[in-house]
Amino acid sequence: MTTTSTGLTAPFALARYRDGVSVLLGLVSGDRIRPLIADEPGAAGLNEFLADPDWDRLALLAEADGDWMPLADVTLIAPVEPRQVLQTGANYRQHVIELVAAGLTNNSDRTPEEARAFAAEMMDERAANGEPYFFIGLPACVVGDDVPLVLPASSDVHDWELELAVVIGREAFRVSREDALDHVAGYTIVNDVTTRDLVFRKDMKEIGTDWYRSKNAPGFLPTGPFLVPARFVDARDAHVRLELNGEVMQDASTSDLLFDIAALVSGASQTMPLLPGDLLLTGSPAGNGQHWKRFLRDGDVMTGSITGLGTQVVRCLAEGAAV
Structure with a gap:
């Protein structure tokens, strides 16, 4: 597995980050991150995705080309939006x-x-x-x-x-x-x-x-x-x-x-x-x-x-x- 400067060892994870005044849900793989868009898992909302998560599709996205950015270039915020x-x-x-x-x-x-x-x-x-x-x-x-x-x-x-x-x-x-x-x-x-x-x-x-x-x-x-x-x-x-x-x-x-x-x-x-x-x-x-x-x-x-x-x-x- 790849270890980033943030200590993440999983093949992929979810994160939330700032894009100007907006907050986006991102897929993290190694030392890079990309937004989840359109009909991709999680694009409709984090809690909606967690209600019925499709981790296998995210695993495929983590290996695919996309709009990847260096993780160090974004500002991460809390990765969850709990109601309780x-x-x-x-x-x-x-x-x-x-x-x-x-x-x-x-x-x-x-x-x-x-x-x-x-x-x-x-x-x-x-x-x-x-x-x-x-x-x-x-x-x-x-x-x-x-x-x-x-x-x-x-x-x-x-x-x-x-x-x-x-x-x-x-x-x-x-x-x-x-x-x-x-x-x-x-x-x-x-x-x-x-x-x-x-x-x-x-x-x-x-x-x-x-x-x-x-x-x-x-x-x-x-x-x-x-x-x-x-x-x-x-x-x-x-x-x-x-x-x-x-x-x-x-x-x-x-x-x-x-x-x-x-x-x-x-x-x-x-x-x-x-x-x-x-x-x-x-x-x-x-x-x-x-x-x-x-x-x-x-x-x-x-x-x-x-x-x-x-x-x-x-x-x-x-x-x-x-x-």
């Missing part, structure tokens, strides 16, 4: 074990080893008999990495959470785990940015978490740069890696997911139909800023990569700073 965004919490097994074990060790006479063993037993029981934990984000927060991440001045504890994101294909409503993957069109990269001091309500602790305020500032869901067909992605063991200014902060595998992709799609679909183009985030591994006691600052550059999905670059700006 679902986020998954506490879904990396080892990460959750360490968090639970730390709390147990601090509040009991258990040794660290005993606490981890107890936490591991709890997580295995949850995986076998429990359910995924979902909350919702705003589609308006989905942006491409062409847009800098503006850090709201109201807080100085904005954090990163790199995640594998499922892109829904055919509508999924109350589907079984056995059938769930039939509703996955592809995958992309999402950085689920969080303002930590807004997660828990201070005025009424009984209410609990406030995901609306902590996760839904403008641009808090950098997404892309590519939508890669599911056939090219091994979501069971994809390497998730985030670097902050060149220093590795998150480094894990999706093999550690407590609930796998099928369980997540099935679980999320039990409440509300998942629509073509919707995003389902799968959770973030250990290594966020809260762990490192280091949060995002003006001028920071986050470089996120997931096996088979390319590389996402997000540049941070303080609110009010010049672009």
Whole structure:
């Protein structure tokens, strides 16, 4: 396979890019991109295509002559247009074990080893008999990495959470785990940015978490740069890696997911139909800023990569700073 400077290894993928004031859906192959036009797959609209995708025809187009341009010459934006965004919490097994074990060790006479063993037993029981934990984000927060991440001045504890994101294909409503993957069109990269001091309500602790305020500032869901067909992605063991200014902060595998992709799609679909183009985030591994006691600052550059999905670059700006 060909690897581009953006880290894409799939034979082809979908992307969206700017052409003047217009946004076009493009087919990416290697280090080039071309618009999908006329009666070609996807030309009528991305979500319409994802409802009944014809990847085989796109594979032929990826090998054919056409109006190809260097990928480096276009401005990529978010590769999806979701109507719904679902986020998954506490879904990396080892990460959750360490968090639970730390709390147990601090509040009991258990040794660290005993606490981890107890936490591991709890997580295995949850995986076998429990359910995924979902909350919702705003589609308006989905942006491409062409847009800098503006850090709201109201807080100085904005954090990163790199995640594998499922892109829904055919509508999924109350589907079984056995059938769930039939509703996955592809995958992309999402950085689920969080303002930590807004997660828990201070005025009424009984209410609990406030995901609306902590996760839904403008641009808090950098997404892309590519939508890669599911056939090219091994979501069971994809390497998730985030670097902050060149220093590795998150480094894990999706093999550690407590609930796998099928369980997540099935679980999320039990409440509300998942629509073509919707995003389902799968959770973030250990290594966020809260762990490192280091949060995002003006001028920071986050470089996120997931096996088979390319590389996402997000540049941070303080609110009010010049672009």
